[in-house]
Amino acid sequence: MLRPVALLLFLFAPLSARAVETLRIAIDDTGSEVSIKGKGLGFGPDSEDATYVPIPTDVATVRRRAGKLEVNGAPVVGDSVRFRAGVSAAGDAGVPGSEPLKAGSTQVRGDVVVRPLRDGLQLINVIPLEEYLAAVLGSEMPVSFPPEALKAQAVAARTYALQKKLDTYSNAFHLGSSVLHQVYGGVNREDPRTRAAVDATRGQVLTYELAPIEAYFHASCGGRTESGQDALQRDLPYLQPVDCPCGRLAASRWSASMSDAEIKSALRHPAQGMRVTSRTSTRRVTRVTLGDGTTVDGVELRRKLGYTRLKSLDFEVERTDGGYQFSGRGYGHGAGLCQWGAKALADKGRGYVEILTHYYPGAELQHLY
Ligand SMILES: [Zn+2]
Structure with a gap:
């Protein structure tokens, strides 16, 4: 399964080995x-x-x-x-x-x-990739998850960061400020379990046709992952819907009640008459229609109502007295690695490579260094 990383070496040819292994993260703009x-x-x-x-x-x-x-x-x-x-x-x-x-x-x-x-100063943290991963892994997945799930997450996070680096190759920095806060919060929360998962998978990345994949991940898919196209407008062969054991977990279910006033304030539009009018092949909502015929895109709806309240787009909506009740499954966009699914598979004895190739079908694991 491990093949020479010809394309990667070609891409990195002008850089030193050290440069391959470092990330530049915009931390802060100051006075x-x-x-x-x-x-x-x-x-x-x-x-x-x-x-x-x-x-x-x-x-x-x-x-x-x-x-x-x-x-x-x-x-x-x-x-x-x-x-x-x-x-x-x-x-x-x-x-x-x-x-x-x-x-x-x-x-x-x-x-x-x-x-x-x-006007001011920009701070950029130049950090060895492996140090960065040890720092952020605990922010991305509970450290109590089984070692094989943490290893799968380490490879996904390494691949994601490296792909971003390739994408923003000549820029002053590769990852932006939303990640930077994870880094800084994370440095003081390094844990022997995340460090072990990073060390055990050192230099390992997922590739497709010898380039690092866009290794998206999310907390919980609710039973079936979403295609990259439907979740993120990324139509990629390795981001296709797959079945996932997290659907059996009670924790993957959620509900949220919102009043008409709350929804009206978030959407800047009266919500009365809201109904789902379009879904993806995995039954995630792509469009709701309001009483007056106005339509709202699913992703937009989630952004406006709040990602932590409308935890996923796999939901049903019902009219209540003076508002709406949303009942759903999963947490996050649903594309790529499902973290709770990775935990369930690891609990069943599956190794991290098997977990990764389940969620990123067709991707290959390679040793970059
Ligand atoms: Zn899942």
């Missing part, structure tokens, strides 16, 4: 000043093999003045500056990720790049 702290702090240009100048106080104040950057009052050459902890007094570059850095109020592993934005 015109930010403080960076870390044991053995050093700074240098934003490149993988830069020489870092030690900062003896281990604290740097970065200021933006007339569109240029200053570090502790001294102007910086170039339009960005990169910080790393663990740099020795002799200027040894250290190992990114071995010492945490504090950038503003957030603690991160890896390096921090500061660059000027139109």
Whole structure:
């Protein structure tokens, strides 16, 4: 099943091995000043093999003045500056990720790049992919899930991040701020169980025709996953509906009551007469029609009524006294790996490779490094 990763190597040919394994995550936009702290702090240009100048106080104040950057009052050459902890007094570059850095109020592993934005400063965390995964895995799946489910999630998250990186190759960063908060929240919540799952699958990614797949995942599908096309407008061969054991779990059922006033405020339209008028092949709602004939797209309806209340589009809706009762199954968009399904399969003794190929049919597991 493991094949050489020819296309990946071709794509990454201009980069060093280190560059393949790092992610750039936009953490924060700040005002015109930010403080960076870390044991053995050093700074240098934003490149993988830069020489870092030690900062003896281990604290740097970065200021933006007339569109240029200053570090502790001294102007910086170039339009960005990169910080790393663990740099020795002799200027040894250290190992990114071995010492945490504090950038503003957030603690991160890896390096921090500061660059000027139109008004203010942007912080980018440059973090080894495996460190990133160890930090975020606990935010993405309960750490109490069985090891094979955590391993499946680790491979899916690694593949997802790598695919995003390829997609945004020459940009200043690869992943945006919604993920960055997971990273920062996650760094202090690293757990031996997530670390073990990441280490056991180190460098393993899912590919289709030798390119990393778009490894979408969700909490619970409710019994059958959704196609990539219907869930996310991504018509991909490995994102097709498959049966899932999570449908038997009581936890996959949900209900929500909403008053006419709440719905009217969310939709900016009276809700009376709401009924489902179109569903996908897996019976997820794609359209509701209101009493006056106005239609609302399913995805739009979920966004407006709230993702945590309308947990999925696999629902029935009934009129109540003064409102509506939604009864549904699953949590999330339903495409790709189902986390509760992965847990159920792992509980039955299935391994992570089997779990992954169940939810991403036709995808292959490969060792990138
Ligand atoms: Zn499921």
